[in-house]
């Protein structure tokens with residue numbers, strides 16, 4: 001775990017469920033580099049550019065293309 005030296009201490013209030021929207025703005029979609037936003041109520045990250053959905057695990061966005069849910073996926077992960 002990184003040790004904070006206290007010189008530039010951000011209030012990192014990751015409580016496992018809440019993702020700071022400002023932190024999200026600093027990230028980009030690894031596929032299209034589009035902006036991301038938190039998709040509520042499901043804890044998922046939605047890419048505004050390509051509409052992919054990335055899982056949010058323990059408050060940490062998993063921005064891995066292989067883990068993303070493509071908008072035009074034939075529902076292989078979502079039996080309906």
Ligand SMILES: [Zn+2]
Nearest residue numbers: 029032047050
């Ligand atoms: Zn994207």
